[in-house]
Amino acid sequence: MNELATAMRSFMMTGFGEPLREQIGKRPEPAGSEVLLKVDACGVCHSDLHIWEGHFDLGGGRQLDIRQGIGLPRTLGHEIAGTVIAVGPDVQDVRPGDRRVVYPWIGCGECARCLAGEEQVCANQRNLGTRRDGGFASHVLVPHERYLIHFGRVREELACTYACSGLTAYSALNKALPLGAKDPLVIIGAGGVGLSAINLARSVHGIAPIVAEIDRTKWDAAHAAGASQVLDPRDADAVKQLLGATGGVAAVVDFVGAPPSVGFAMQTLRRGGRLVIVGLMGGSIELQLPLLPIRALSIIGSYVGSLEEMRSLVALAREGRVPEIPVQTRGLEEAQRTLDDLKLGKVVGRVVLRP
Structure with missing residues (x-):
């Protein structure tokens, strides 16, 4: 040879x-x-x-x-x-x-x-x-x-x-579930992994998630993947509108993993809510520790x-x-x-x- x-x-x-x-x-x-x-x-x-x-x-x-x-x-x-x-x-x-x-x-x-x-x-x-x-x-x-x-x-x-991309999205969704029929799910980030999660939430779990994405060029792809709504988390009234519409979301899966995305998630979770952090964009946040037990919040890291x-x-x-x-x-x-x-x-x- x-x-x-x-x-x-x-x-x-x-x-x-x-x-x-x-x-x-x-x-x-x-x-x-x-x-x-x-x-x-x-x-x-x-x-x-x-x-x-x-x-x-x-x-x-x-x-x-x-x-x-x-x-x-x-x-x-x-x-x-x-x-x-x-x-x-x-x-x-x-x-x-x-x-x-x-x-x-x-x-x-x-x-x-x-x-x-x-x-x-x-x-x-x-x-x-x-x-x-x-x-x-x-x-x-x-x-x-x-x-x-x-x-x-x-x-x-x-x-x-x-x-x-698919495995990370699938495993992260598994950590956010189970959710009831009226339990809102938010997905932060509509990049490659985020789009996989939107697809899987809709096709496998029957959930049309709300998607938070700052890049409006990705909004059409998020809608096509099955998002019920796409919003820009930087908008001044984004948190207020989301809380008004949902009363607080049951789970957030963050495929960005940066201080602004985690901060947005923490503001939108209801009592007993779960935050699954997947993204590796980086940075650090300050947590008000008493709020975790008072609001019974769970923060989970998900790796592939x-x-x-x-x-x-x-x-x-x-x-x-x-x-x-x-x-x-x-x-x-x-x-x-x-x-x-x-x-x-x-x-x-x-x-x-x-x-």
Whole structure:
């Protein structure tokens, strides 16, 4: 076999905040339980942007430095769908030619959290796209076949988004539920993940959420996804109108995660309400602690989702119960431009790279 036939192309991060560099190397050979996929589609996520920058904003000029846990060079990309081209000798249930979407939130497999099915919160993560090379490449090596999920006839550029955008939305909604028929739900942010949540709230749970979004260019997409109402939380009377119409909302899922979005959520929740924070925009807030017990409020952090949740989500998609989100495809060589566009807020829906 000639060198071209065994080559692998990737766009790698060689320095935090520095332009991604194209690399041509030899494809890895799967061993043991490993599976090698040809990447057919890889979504570009805000998490990729934060990882590339090397930090999260904690507010007040402070940053959470994440560079130490990410060895360089590293190939970003964790929303991956592809075709199996080679398997290790211990693989039993997948074979070359199978099309699969990858669960990338891989733990150590041995700790209490992993054994409880919560690998996404393992302290010794092996996540693809951060701790291991991900999908901004022509090929990706997956450590075990259990992380591969059959997505049927769903288009791969949609299937890949279920690994983070869809999964994050699905898991966050699960934490906000159950809600009664007259319990209002607010979703803050109509970006890629927010649109997934609006879709899922309507199609899976029968809820038409109220959406708070400051970017009016995203309002049409939010309405199309199933929002009952879209408002700008910066409007002077937004909180007053929302409280007047609802008496206070039962749950807010915040896909922005910034001081203004959390402040808006806290003002609109009714007694006993729940705030699920998903977004990683950054910053800090001051809490009036007595109000938490007096109003019986719950504040919950939600980080992606479990392997079982992703299997459930993809099963819903195979049944046609997960509506499509806006997806724009680009070539692999546009990975850096896509990160730049995300940083500037120019992306509606999801950009998916097609190697």
